[in-house]
Amino acid sequence: AQSVAQPEDQVNVAEGNPLTVKCTYSVSGNPYLFWYVQYPNRGLQFLLKYITGDNLVKGSYGFEAEFNKSQTSFHLKKPSALVSDSALYFCAVREEDTGRRALTFGSGTRLQVQP
């Protein structure tokens, strides 16, 4: 079975400061990892993914994430937060080569960026 943990319900950061949203995963084989963002009353928007290759992946809106296999983590980062980054962030996993296409999501982390 696959699972995702987002240990923080909320992360608060001042505008201009770096931000990190944490995610750890559990799968039997190799993971495909995804980050999504949800703004109020909207659907989930894809930010970035790790499939294979370079452990540091870059995505939309200046976000990046680092895959760490030994720590089974895929933390989302941004060097300088904007107030407009305030939203709900979801980490998701899918296991490689199982044929199962459905993503398993974490519980979400609310990011609050203060001016």
Next chain:
Amino acid sequence: DARVTQTPRDKVTEMGQEVTMRCQPILGHNTVFWYRQTMMQGLELLAYFRNRAPLDDSGMPKDRFSAEMPDATLATLKIQPSEPRDSAVYFCASGPDSGRTEAFFGQGTRLTVV
């Protein structure tokens, strides 16, 4: 700009009534997912289809929920009879048949059962 379209956006209904939610996946996507979002449970997978065939509906209460894909351009999620505990936001998502590809989400249907 291709997108997943869900209707209705909002639905308020009385307990016991039938509710049907519709989803138009992105043209060419042959996997379709239904998720439910609540404060308590987060995002739960209800069902998913590949090439219109249901592959996994283990997350769906079978006695009252049903999901179908009458054709490649329409997926439906039906609740009959609805109950207050079904109040949630229901999302449809679609994607190509590849494990390496992200899923694309619709805007959701906010269901309130009173």
